[in-house]
Amino acid sequence: MIKHLILTLLLFISGSMTAYAMKYPSELELLYQLSGKNFILSSIIPEDSIIRLSTRLESEASKAGDFENYFRIGQIKVNSYCLKGDIGVATNEAELMYEHAQKMNSTIGIALSLQAIGSTYMSLDQLKQAFDAFVEAEKRLKLYESDPVLVRLYLQIVHVSYLLGEPAVMHIYLDKLSKLQHTSIVANEYYDYYALCYETLYQIEVKDKIKALALLDRLDLIKDTNPFYKRWYYWVKFKYNELEQDYKSALAFVDSNLVEIRKSGNLNEYRNVMIDKAMFLEKMNDITEACNMYTEVRKLTDSLDMQRYTRQIEHLHTTYLVDQLKSENESVYSSLYKWTIICCTIILLGGIAIFYMVWRKNKMLVVSRNKLQVVREETTRSIQSKSMFLSNMSHELRTPLNAIVGFSGILVNCGEIDAETKQQCGESIQQNADLLLKLIKDVMDMSELNINEIRYTCNTYNVVNICRMVVDTVDKVKQTSAAIQFSSSVDELSLYTDSGRLQQVLINLLINATKFTKQGNIILRLDVDTERQEAVFAVEDTGCGIPLEKQPHIFGRFEKLHEGVQGAGLGLSICQLIVEHFGGKIWIDSTYTVGARFIFTHPLSLSNNQTL
DSSP, rough: HHHHHHHHHHHHHHHHOOOOOHHHHHHHHHHHHHHTBBBTTSSSSSSSHHHHHHHHHHHHHHHHTOHHHHHHHHHHHHHHHHHHHHHHHHHHHHHHHHHHHHTTTTTHHHHHHHHHHHHHHHHHTTTHHHHHHHHHHHHTTTTTTHHHHHHHHHHHHHHHHHHHHHHHHHHHHHHHHHHHSSSSSGGHHHHHHHHHHHHHHHHHHTHHHHHHHHHHHHHHHHGOOOOHHHHHHHHHHHHHHHHHHOOOHHHHHHHHHHHHHHHHTHHHHHHHHHHHHHHHHHHHTTTTHHHHHHHHHHHHHHHHHHHHHHHHHHHHHHEEEEHHHHHHHHHHHHHHHHHHEEEEHHHHHHHHHHHHHHHHHEEEEEEEHHHHHHHHHHHHHHHHHHHHHHHHHHHHHHHHHHHHHHHHHHHHHHHHHHHHHHHHHHHHHHHHHHHHHHHHHHHEEEHHHHHTTOOOOEEEEEEEHHHHHHHHHHHHHHHHHHHHEEEEEEEEEEEEEEEHHHHHHHHHHHHHHHHHHHSSSSEEEEETTHHHHHHHHEEOSSSOOOOOGGGGGTTTTTOOOOTTTOOOOOHHHHHHHHHHHOOOEOOOOTTOSSSSSEEEEOOOOOOOOOOO
């Protein structure tokens, strides 16, 4: 009794301390020690004291970010509310605890919340729901095999199993409990005593009187060491005498238990034992005494309900005042926050506007500078191109013109000349005139292709015949001994195309090949790529070839591989523009090393309605 008063005084002194003056670790340890004394049906320490201390330590744990102890404290607080009889408050606290644990995704938090929910179910006599909650909590505590919280959880499962009449389940968890009790981490004299009581109740439940009596003797030896132990001893002794059908002794132990509980002032526990006594009297067919006992139970229940109702009203009122104060503070903070946001937004928008204006001007300046640079480069290239063009054209035009003038002079000034000389002069004049005409035609084509004014006359043609005709034409005008051949993988291939422009590309490629292939072979190949739906043309020769370093520039305008070879350097550029108008591609095969190979493609599926 003296110990009880000292502990109570200690708790009230602790309750008067401010949160900032607390020694958090030491008081946390004190809470865990005190909570071990209050368990399931009975309590030594006043629940209000534990609730007050739990509430304060819960706040401290939250501020410190110690969320594991935060949830442990919450579980103790819920259990204290259950022992006090405030089931509604306990249920609310357990639900809030569970929601918080889920938001944090805390394994131990969820486990302790489920244990707290199980405690509320147990207080409401919803034993199956309590058992399920406790077992689910156990599953989530696999990583906490030597934690004291498991001892408390196992004891609760054993208690619910006893009330459900499941001795087999009791036995399983009593074994688990026994293994835990051998570790120093979970050593607790109260837990040991609870375990011994439940082991005795298990033996009573399975009607093993010899083992039950032996365990009762052990309980009898230690019952006087702690006033609290007597209450549990009387309860277990009552159950044993009930098994022995010694109803008179059983009733005497119930009365002794009521006396001990009355001394502690725990009216909830007192009421529960009164209910046990009333049910026992009913079994004894002492209906009158049972009715009297139920009447007393009802009166005590009404009194406790009134006290509980008053506490809940006070709790709600306090909660309302706190919420009202929070609401007022939030309103002030909201207003301040709103104006802060407005000011910051104005400043931010102003800064963004200034930054955007500066950025936009800088960007415009950069764009203008880039455009100027592009124009400058294009102008430089244009000047260089024109200079190169004029230089090339002056050279290319001079050669055929000189020949025409020379041979014309021979015909005019030499008087009588033989027929053979006349024919040779005429052929030379014709040949150079044709060359001059081709140069002018290439320049005109390049100009038209550049400004997209060239018109295509498209129809469906057999390109195999076109290839044969082109090969025959070039073979007649070639100025080389190289043989020109045609190879096709198909006998006939119809394409919707411009026959004239296709012939122009083929002739340009073949003429180029004859310029650089004095001997050997020049082959025009035609294949069909069914996967890509393209006709593939290739012109390959066995001439001097094109150096790798010059291949990337070979399709540029006025590009000439050899300055001594006749031409303006426009043929391949014209070929590229025409092929791209067809929707194909043209390139030089760099892997071909015995000469030069040019390849270009033409789509097979070019629609009749497509405009080139």
